[in-house]
Amino acid sequence: MRARSLLCISTAFCLTLIAHSVAQARDSLPSWNDGPAKQAILTFVKVTTDPASPSFVPPEQRIATFDQDGTTWVEHPMYTQFIFAFERVAELAPQHPEWKTTPPFQAVLTDDKAAMAKFTMKDLETILVATHTGMTVDQFQDIVKDWLAKAKDQRWHRPYTDLIYQPMLEAMQYLRDNGYKTYIVTGGGQDFVRVYGEQVYGIPPEQVIGSALETQYIYNKEGQGILMRPPKLLLNDDFSGKPEDIYLFIGRHSKVAFGNSTGDQQMLEYTQAGGGAPLMMIVLHDDAQREYAYGPAQGLPDTKVGTFTQALYDEAKSKGWFVISMKNDWKRIFAWEK
Amino acid sequence: MRARSLLCISTAFCLTLIAHSVAQARDSLPSWNDGPAKQAILTFVKVTTDPASPSFVPPEQRIATFDQDGTTWVEHPMYTQFIFAFERVAELAPQHPEWKTTPPFQAVLTDDKAAMAKFTMKDLETILVATHTGMTVDQFQDIVKDWLAKAKDQRWHRPYTDLIYQPMLEAMQYLRDNGYKTYIVTGGGQDFVRVYGEQVYGIPPEQVIGSALETQYIYNKEGQGILMRPPKLLLNDDFSGKPEDIYLFIGRHSKVAFGNSTGDQQMLEYTQAGGGAPLMMIVLHDDAQREYAYGPAQGLPDTKVGTFTQALYDEAKSKGWFVISMKNDWKRIFAWEK
Numbered sequence: 137m138r139a140r141s142l143l144c145i146s147t148a149f150c151l152t153l154i155a156h157s158v159a160q161a162r163d164s165l166p167s168w169n170d171g172p173a174k175q176a177i178l179t180f181v182k183v184t185t186d187p188a189s190p191s192f193v194p195p196e197q198r199i200a201t202f203d204q205d206g207t208t209w210v211e212h213p214m215y216t217q218f219i220f221a222f223e224r225v226a227e228l229a230p231q232h233p234e235w236k237t238t239p240p241f242q243a244v245l246t247d248d249k250a251a252m253a254k255f256t257m258k259d260l261e262t263i264l265v266a267t268h269t270g271m272t273v274d275q276f277q278d279i280v281k282d283w284l285a286k287a288k289d290q291r292w293h294r295p296y297t298d299l300i301y302q303p304m305l306e307a308m309q310y311l312r313d314n315g316y317k318t319y320i321v322t323g324g325g326q327d328f329v330r331v332y333g334e335q336v337y338g339i340p341p342e343q344v345i346g347s348a349l350e351t352q353y354i355y356n357k358e359g360q361g362i363l364m365r366p367p368k369l370l371l372n373d374d375f376s377g378k379p380e381d382i383y384l385f386i387g388r389h390s391k392v393a394f395g396n397s398t399g400d401q402q403m404l405e406y407t408q409a410g411g412g413a414p415l416m417m418i419v420l421h422d423d424a425q426r427e428y429a430y431g432p433a434q435g436l437p438d439t440k441v442g443t444f445t446q447a448l449y450d451e452a453k454s455k456g457w458f459v460i461s462m463k464n465d466w467k468r469i470f471a472w473e474k
Numbered sequence: 475m476r477a478r479s480l481l482c483i484s485t486a487f488c489l490t491l492i493a494h495s496v497a498q499a500r501d502s503l504p505s506w507n508d509g510p511a512k513q514a515i516l517t518f519v520k521v522t523t524d525p526a527s528p529s530f531v532p533p534e535q536r537i538a539t540f541d542q543d544g545t546t547w548v549e550h551p552m553y554t555q556f557i558f559a560f561e562r563v564a565e566l567a568p569q570h571p572e573w574k575t576t577p578p579f580q581a582v583l584t585d586d587k588a589a590m591a592k593f594t595m596k597d598l599e600t601i602l603v604a605t606h607t608g609m610t611v612d613q614f615q616d617i618v619k620d621w622l623a624k625a626k627d628q629r630w631h632r633p634y635t636d637l638i639y640q641p642m643l644e645a646m647q648y649l650r651d652n653g654y655k656t657y658i659v660t661g662g663g664q665d666f667v668r669v670y671g672e673q674v675y676g677i678p679p680e681q682v683i684g685s686a687l688e689t690q691y692i693y694n695k696e697g698q699g700i701l702m703r704p705p706k707l708l709l710n711d712d713f714s715g716k717p718e719d720i721y722l723f724i725g726r727h728s729k730v731a732f733g734n735s736t737g738d739q740q741m742l743e744y745t746q747a748g749g750g751a752p753l754m755m756i757v758l759h760d761d762a763q764r765e766y767a768y769g770p771a772q773g774l775p776d777t778k779v780g781t782f783t784q785a786l787y788d789e790a791k792s793k794g795w796f797v798i799s800m801k802n803d804w805k806r807i808f809a810w811e812k
Contacts, residue, residue: 196672196678273721317680326722326725327725330725334534340534340725341724341725341726342655342723342724342725342726344725348722350718351718351721351722352714352718353714353715353717353718353740353744354714360747361714361717361740361743361744361747363717363718363721370708370722376690376691376692376699377691379691379699379701380688380689380690380691380701383611383689383701384664384686384689384708385680385723386679386680387664387665387668387679387680387682388679388680402691402699405699406691406699409698409699
């Protein structure tokens with residue numbers, strides 16, 4: 137302590153020094169078990185932020201991208217945004233009496249699980265158009281906000297924004313603390329995620345990239361310009377759409393990317409193609425106890441949500457991507473867990 | 475000085491205090507003449523960054539958007555990106571002997587000004603497709619970089635990146651110094667501007683929004699993923715495209731916006747619609763001596779570049795937007811001027 141006291145030539149400098157020591161001692165990833173995944177994140181940050189390292193990344197190039205569904209929050213048994221859409225169908229039904237006898241709405245309204253399991257892409261599209269379009273962007277935001285405030289999931293009976301993975305929140309914060317700009321890059325709706333992204337992930341709307349409708353700037357009766365949501369998809373931010381949209385929105389390769397399914401494969405490839413010492417990680421859902429276990433890479437059935445195939449597993453192994461085992465690598469999955 | 479000395483309880487605090495005093499005394503907008511335009515910018519920053527002000531804007535909402543052509547650099551007599559395209563036609567001509575006798579290339583190759591003046595949108599599109607598409611995004615960036623390094627404008631015989639308006643650079647820096655995130659929102663090509671945006675404006679690629687092609691993520695012969703530029707427009711970032719793309723990329727209204735033509739009208743309206751105490755400014759090209767004078771609002775001929783119409787002028791006046799007179803409001807136009 138004597139050496140430190142001598143260095144404390146001013147109160148401000150002294151406080152800085154102590155804060156630095158505390159930060160050094162603190163575990164930035166307390167919900168991660170010690171193991172190769174945690175170590176990979178720590179090493180990545182170390183080698184890309186140390187100016188003396190050959191893999192040093194200048195601050196303006198520190199870009200981190202995270203898939204959402206299945207990577208930063210629960211996606212099983214159904215994407216949250218589809219649950220929103222289905223519950224919205226029920227809410228809108230009184231204004232559409234014909235839905236009672238019209239597929240695919242009929243199946244949703246009668247909770248016909250067998251029929252819903254057989255929904256085609258066209259069926260889902262019909263439901264998304266009915267629930268996501270034809271209003272202003274502000275109206276849509278309010279609808280999502282209201283829904284999130286009252287909706288609960290069926291297993292834990294908690295708000296959906298409680299189903300965020302605590303280890304991923306820590307990884308995001310740790311990267312930000314080291315100068316990384318964190319982005320969500322999701323196949324889900326950009327507008328949907330932006331409603332809660334800042335509050336839940338600490339990620340502002342301009343750093344949420346996702347599938348997006350065209351919007352249309354028109355004038356209302358009062359001559360005021362408003363942004364409408366017509367039923368026209370502009371960006372399908374999944375598979376090859378992910379690198380395409382990262383290029384469109386950011387214009388540089390991400391240096392670290394987290395995914396969990398074949399829909400993230402191209403984003404991870406694109407991250408690796410950026411050179412340096414990039415980090416690519418994939419979450420494997422192998423914890424039936426605390427969350428869910430699914431996906432062909434484990435010999436388990438494919439699901440309608442993000443698919444972790446054997447081919448993706450093999451690509452990960454051959455290219456040096458890290459597979460995060462929820463069961464082994466995560467000490468705690470949710471913030472509210474004991 | 476006695477009061478200040480008493481306050482200097484630590485070296486660090488003392489230095490902070492002195493730095494603050496120096497900043498107060500410095501003119502942040504030295505290339506602006508004193509007048510309503512300069513005052514509007516100073517007032518805007520004051521009322522939106524003072525926590526005690528009713529118009530205070532929280533840091534995360536401090537978004538500033540700037541049109542480019544005619545607002546932050548010279549657009550007359552032709553958009554720089556068209557000059558690039560035309561010079562690129564000449565460069566590519568040896569590989570396309572048929573262009574010598576094929577319109578619209580023929581007119582460009584023979585420098586037939588009369589024919590070029592009559593170019594239709596279709597002609598320009600043909601030239602843009604031939605010069606901007608069919609390569610990877612990295613190849614396109616290199617082509618633009620190489621061109622910018624050697625191309626000179628015809629009036630001042632300087633690199634095009636020297637034709638940036640110094641007062642606008644100061645406004646950008648002043649806004650950034652006060653927590654504003656500065657964006658370019660241009661009808662020009664997003665990829666084109668991103669090549670020099672960081673160096674010239676201090677604006678990183680992720681804060682350059684512009685017209686954009688679709689890109690296509692495909693695998694090359696080596697199995698490496700690459701981003702190609704097919705001839706398909708994704709975003710036309712002009713007129714109503716500006717608020718649409720600000721919403722797409724940023725997800726919030728800008729609090730201050732600078733434009734110079736009818737193509738910026740909707741961006742300024744959208745800024746105003748965000749509420750608070752927003753600032754909308756339009757550059758009037760009324761300085762034939764030091765730059766150019768053009769546009770119907772001055773009874774001068776319309777041009778092929780950004781059009782400042784009488785209607786836009788009237789809208790500005792009625793809505794409280796500020797018109798920046800290059801002649802009267804700008805002490806200096808370019809950094810290299812005496």
